[in-house]
Amino acid sequence: MINVLNINHAFGDNQALTDISFDVQAGEIFGLIGPDGAGKTTLFRILATLLLPGSGSATLNGLDVVRDYKTLRTRIGYMPGRFSLYQDLTVDENLQFFASVFGVTVEENRHLINDIYVQLEPFKNRRAGALSGGMKQKLALCCALIHKPQILMLDEPGTGVDPVSRREFWDMLRRLRDGGLTILVSTPYMDEAAWCNRVALVQQGHIMAIDTPEALTAAFPKKLFAVRAVDKYRLINDLRSMETGANAYAFGEFAHFASPSAKIQVADVELFLQKKGHNGVEVKEAEPTVEDCFIDLMTDDSQQSTVDSPPGEITLK
Amino acid sequence: MNRFLAFITKEFRHILRDRRTLMILFGMPVIQVLLFGFVLNNEVQNARVAVIDPSPDHESRTLTHKLLADDIFKLAPDITSLNELEGAFRRNEIKMAMVLPHDFAGSLAKVGTATVQIIGDASDPNTASTLVQYAQSILLNYQQEYNSRNLPSTATGIKVETRMRYNPEMKSVYNFVPGVMTLILMLVSAMMTSITIAREKEMGTMEVLLVSPLKPIQIILGKTTPYLALSFLNAAVVVVLGVVVFGMPLKGSVLLLAFESILYTFVALSLGIFISTKAKDQMGAMFMSALGLLMPTMLLSGFIFPRESMPVPLQVIGNAIPATWFIPIVKGIMIKGVGLESLWKETLVLVGMAMFFLVLSLRNFKDRLE
Structure with missing residues (x-):
């Protein structure tokens, strides 16, 4: 459904995208996962026909993003990263405006958005600017869906939305996918990867890995522990010094410790930390998440290219 | 559509x-x-003017009367001597002064000329030049009138008639x-x-x-x-x-x-x-x-x-x-x-x-x- 081949893009001297290639199958949710500044929005704008790629090509449903951009614009539903509706128009006025811009009426396509619209209906006469973050996203989704697109492109839909609304939002996306829509979504939230059929991990304009979330975590090459101690900052520094190639980083209330050696046990880590004089030490084995995979890949990357920032100090959302 | x-x-x-x-x-x-x-609004109305007339006579009164005929100028009656002028200008009591010579009518009749001094307050140049222009045209007008009254046969001077087309009142x-x-x-x-x-x-x-x-x-x-x-x-x-x-x-x-x-x-x-x-x-x-x-x-x-x-x-x-x-x-x-x-x-x-x-x-x- 979406074929991206060797896309490069630069803003002046700043290389935003390097050799991006991936394919998205019809009827799947494909996630581009990466921190702010990874190049996700640039890639989205190229695929939404808003930017011309520096080099490389991309087709959506067989239509080229450069050559066939006019036809393509009627086939895609695009939701930019920033809330991009008219704040001074009401919910219904926004919806009607975007429907008529695409030459359809809200009534004829009501069934496409009915699920989402029922939640918006109590606020239909409220100005969009006065909606909560979650409601804004739902309205933006309705506006992007109203012309019955074949491909839905959502750039960071979770930003500025509370966790409950985010979960609801993803439920809606999954229902839309089950209805046959192809969805491309980008997010800086690693936990959202689990909702996608397949994800691409993006860092500094490179795709580091493409796979299903399950396959990614299953392929995690290190042994992972969740560790807790009173002095978390010193804990992380000490864990990093425990063996070469080991990595440690904050992960919720715990620190995650990824060790390259398969033989290391919980008791070994405990012993090491007690020797270092840590109090309240708690160590357990942990299941790797997509975030652990991301950090691992990122660390490898930066070690190979000898980037001067020490591993694990790049904070993720 | x-x-x-x-x-x-x-x-x-x-x-x-x-x-x-x-x-x-x-x-x-x-x-x-x-x-x-x-x-x-650059039209001037009711500008205070001092008239210094050391020896009032028929002609000087006629001229003063002409000057004050429109509502452009309004007489400042308190100022009657030359040495009061400076202070009056400074205190912004007057915008213009007209100083007549001693024995205005007499010198006109005997010598044929008389010097009238017009003093404007040019700290506001636009207003000053507008006022002085008005005053000059009134003087000119008076002069022509005087000539026709007193020298009916020999009056051959050029008469200038200015008319502002389309906007006569400027x-x-x-x-x-x-x-x-x-x-x-x-x-x-x-x-x-x-x-x-x-x-x-x-x-x-x-x-x-x-x-x-x-x-x-x-x-x-x-x-x-x-x-x-x-x-x-x-x-x-x-x-x-x-x-x-x-x-x-x-x-x-x-x-x-x-x-x-x-x-x-x-x-x-x-x-x-x-x-x-x-x-x-x-x-x-x-x-x-x-x-x-x-x-x-x-x-x-x-x-x-x-x-x-x-x-x-x-x-x-x-x-x-x-x-x-x-x-x-x-x-x-x-x-x-x-x-x-x-x-x-x-x-x-x-x-x-x-x-x-x-x-x-x-x-x-x-x-x-x-």
Whole structure:
């Protein structure tokens, strides 16, 4: 459904995208996962026909993003990263405006958005600017869906939305996918990867890995522990010094410790930390998440290219 | 068509829901006309004048009486001697003084000449020169009258009769109504359109509009049509205020005036679109239109300062300003009552400008992001 081949893009001297290639199958949710500044929005704008790629090509449903951009614009539903509706128009006025811009009426396509619209209906006469973050996203989704697109492109839909609304939002996306829509979504939230059929991990304009979330975590090459101690900052520094190639980083209330050696046990880590004089030490084995995979890949990357920032100090959302 | 109507409806909603826009659209024309009408008024009335007449006689009284006949001058009766003048000027009690010689009537009759001194307060040069000019013409008038009374046979001097055509009373309203009209239309059409398009960029809605099947020309027309209508309304308000409140004549064809106003609005709108293709946000658009359009319109078009007295380079720049061509059109129609036969040149220039900027902004309007 979406074929991206060797896309490069630069803003002046700043290389935003390097050799991006991936394919998205019809009827799947494909996630581009990466921190702010990874190049996700640039890639989205190229695929939404808003930017011309520096080099490389991309087709959506067989239509080229450069050559066939006019036809393509009627086939895609695009939701930019920033809330991009008219704040001074009401919910219904926004919806009607975007429907008529695409030459359809809200009534004829009501069934496409009915699920989402029922939640918006109590606020239909409220100005969009006065909606909560979650409601804004739902309205933006309705506006992007109203012309019955074949491909839905959502750039960071979770930003500025509370966790409950985010979960609801993803439920809606999954229902839309089950209805046959192809969805491309980008997010800086690693936990959202689990909702996608397949994800691409993006860092500094490179795709580091493409796979299903399950396959990614299953392929995690290190042994992972969740560790807790009173002095978390010193804990992380000490864990990093425990063996070469080991990595440690904050992960919720715990620190995650990824060790390259398969033989290391919980008791070994405990012993090491007690020797270092840590109090309240708690160590357990942990299941790797997509975030652990991301950090691992990122660390490898930066070690190979000898980037001067020490591993694990790049904070993720 | 449906698409277009939806766009215009949306645009009107934006306008009607934003108090600041409403203020600029409807408060500004009225305030500007009234301000220019009542404040920027260079007609002089009731200027205090001292008359120093050391030996009042029949002739000196006749002259003084003539000077005070109109309501231009009002006598300051307390000041009667030369040495009081300096203080009176300093305290701003008088704007002008007329000093008559000793034995005015006698020297006129015997020697045939008498020197009358007119002293003006040039700390305000405009007022001073206006007053002195008035006084001089009254003196001249008096002299002719004196001659015809006393030397009926030998009076062969040249009589100068000055008549100001079209605006005999030299009212400034004749100048500022066309000026305010050009300014308001430029403000509403160019500045407001450039800001409203820049706002779509700033708010990110332009991104969504671009991805839609709307063509650039549809976006531009949808954005400008409401402002075309509002500008026209504003022009009408200014004309009506000028005629009703300030007694400005409207001698020519109202239809022609309407047509020319729409033409000028078109030029201003295309300038506004052009600016919006260059400006990244609302601040930028505002800055560019204020500096690039409003200032030259005020200063170089001949609205406030006469173009004839500008240095040549500024006159050349002034030629590139639409208002320079629109002001003579409005004056021609309203004051002189002339038609297209004498305004075709200015009209053609405006048509050319409209085409030029429209093509330029259409070429510059990108249907992708930068």
